[in-house]
Amino acid sequence: MKSEVKARPVSPARGRRLGALVFLSPGLAYLVVLMLVPLALLLSDTVFQRGRFGGIVYEFTTENFERLLDPLYLNVVVNSLKLAALTTLIALLLGYPTAYLIAQLPRKWKTVALVAIVLPFWTNFIIRVYAWIMLLSGPGLVNSGLKALGLGPIEVLYTEGAIVTGLLYSYLPLMVLPLYAAIDRLDPQLREASANLGASAFTTFRKVTFPLTLPAVMTGSLFVFVPSFGNFVIPELLGGSKSIMVGNLIRDQFLKARDWPFGATLALALVVALVLLLLAQSWMARRA
Amino acid sequence: MRRSKLLYVPFWATYVFLYLPIVVLVVMSFNSGESAYSFEGASLRWYGELAGDERIRDGLVNTLIVAAGSTVIATVLGTMLAVGLARHARSKLLDAIALMPAVLPDLVIGIGLLVLYGALQFTLGLYSVVLAHGMFATAFVAAVVRTRLTGADTSLEEASRDLGAGPVTTFLRITLPQLAPGIIAGALLAFTLSLDEFVIAFFTIGNDDPTLPIVIYSMLRFGVTPEINALAAILLLVSFTAVIAGQRLTKIGERGPRAQD
Incomplete structure (x- = not known):
């Protein structure tokens, strides 16, 4: 407690940026990896070909559309x-x-x-x-x-x-x-x-x-x-x-x-x- | 106000439609016969069979593991996200990202995760379901906690800062207790959603031991047995009790400020 009282006050703007980083980064990282990355993968898959045994062949095609x-x-x-x-x-x-x-x-x-x-x-x-x-x-x-x-x-x-x-x-x-x-x-x-x-x-x-x-x-x-x-x-x-x-x-x-x-x-x-x-x-x- | 008697037809039709299947299910769960269709006599036979069914028991345990794990993740990350978005970084884009898992069709989330886990060469199992459920539940917790944050009084936090408390102390001692009811409500919502979730679990479980909704789904594909009726009756009782208890709790919570109600 004591050390916090003595601590040099952080400027409000910097405090807010630090707070944003601390509070937001874990949740956002989680959502980016498990939601946005999958969506991006799905989106990119639409222009590729299917492999003969499933899987994806990375050659451009409009065939899916x-x-x-x-x-x-x-x-x-x-x-x-x-x-x-x-x-x-x-x-x-x-x-x-x-x-x-x-x-x-x-x-x-x-x-x-x-x-x-x-x-x-x-x-x-x-x-x-x-x-x-x-x-x-x-x-x-x-x-x-x-x-x-x-x-x-x-x-x-x-x-x-x-x-x-x-x-x-x-x-x-x-x-x-x-x-x-x-x-x-x-x-x-x-x-x-x-x-x-x-x-x-x-x-x-x-x-x-x-x-x-x-x-x-x-x-x-x-x-x-x-x-x-x-x-x-x-x-x-x-x-x-x-x-x-x-x-x-x-x-x-x-x-x-x-x-x-x-x-x-x-x-x-x-x-x-x-x-x-x-x-x-x-x-x-x-x-x- | 005049209202036509005719309006009562769809009104009662709605309630009959909603409750007829439930009544039939519960009645048939006490059937002594093998048939799921004709009632032969009252017995608790199927409840007994249910208690001895290992698939169901394992499914229930798996469901509870997934619900507990994803609720912990979602409650921590969702609360932090809500606080961060409300107090530290106002951004429409970030708001939209935080809400997206709640709006996207479950089918799209499911296949997206299947593709991601595939690309990462991740072996599917219960933990991949925990991560998946935690993801969409985070959005719901963040949304619920957020409603408590917007319009909340920030003067207590300011007073705490003025009296020399650091940001961590202020958060733990002032913000968090103020948010507690919202966090609890969010956690309950996350837990309930996970218990009931089928589609995303279906895509992300792989060949691991299935959760209860998946167990029921695969039993259904091989025909109807009265055992499912008994299980359904128990699940109905549990969720009805939970909803009514939740209703009572929020009523008690509301009573304070407007006692005249």
Whole structure:
């Protein structure tokens, strides 16, 4: 203690630089080595060729990007976009009314309703997928229900419907939470004013409530779309081998086909698509 | 406020959708029969089988090792990063780098690390998963601690400096205790995320003994057994208890300043 009191005071600027060095360098070094270097490696792999037995041959090629446009792979990308978009749309149709009603609940029930929304989200991801394998498979609950109605049995597991169900189940809470936060913040007087001026409940929603919550709609949609688009576990376990998504394709390039350069190119396309979406979202949020 | 009765349809549909699979899972875990689909009678048979299953037990131990190791790394480095970014070097670029692992798709992180470990000729194993989990968890800890730092009062730190304490003493005695709740919250988040993480572990574990989510994943690929139901029920109970306890704790923490609530 004594020596510190006597120590010559360090100039604030120098102290700050020293502090920055001490506090930042370990964490940043860690992130650079384990995140930025891998990203750089992936990026550089996209212009090289695959070796005959896996591995990479360091000769320049644009072949990987040309293959991206091959209808075979383009279809997988379009299919992933379609399934992720469908999931997002259903999440919005279920999530908006849910968030809207939660926001109207008395304080005590609000907390209960919100915790009930996030609880399933905190259970193990694989277990959540497993629950749907059980419900959707041949003798599972869905077909038992259909049988009771005199219908079925139908093949539900290993269909695109099963994939969308699994994605929805995994990411629906991410839609409800931002919507709830935005709806809860709305000034009720705005809606009252609209109603007093003779607008119907639907017109009020269309002209007042919905436009004001549009940024949250975008945020929630992004939260659902992004993890759905790049997913490979749900399509594999619930979709079987029939319909693959871009995530499965990337996984297979790395673990099965051993074509790392093409896998890296697909991953780059995935990241670019997501960055474009993020930019579009922040652009729309600023205009709103 | 008028609200249409019609709105209650999607509202209840959401909750039924979220909880139906959980209820079915828990009920079927007490099934005495072999089938995962038809309930034959109540028993604890599958809990017994689960307790004797070495794959599950090893998976659980591996998961806890990875979660503990990565939480230690992430808590130390994430806290330092948050303090450094908030107090010593304001930079949008560094902020973005610190947040990136939390935003990047897990699949991209996973294959990136696979390529890196390959280039370094690193033998994959539990420790490569620890390093990988520590990396993305660092971003989450830094973000959580950061929220406590921005808007925090710096006058105590200044007073400490004025009274002659050195930077190290000030950090240990003033800054760190002030940040403690954020650090604990960040550590809990890191631990929970690691417990549940599948994709990155899947790419970085190599042929080593798998973590629990990977064990379950490979069991699923060979069909459904009621044993997984029992495991699922236990995991559900653990995470529900943790979430509700966490909810209670934050409530108690908040009670101080606004007791009228």
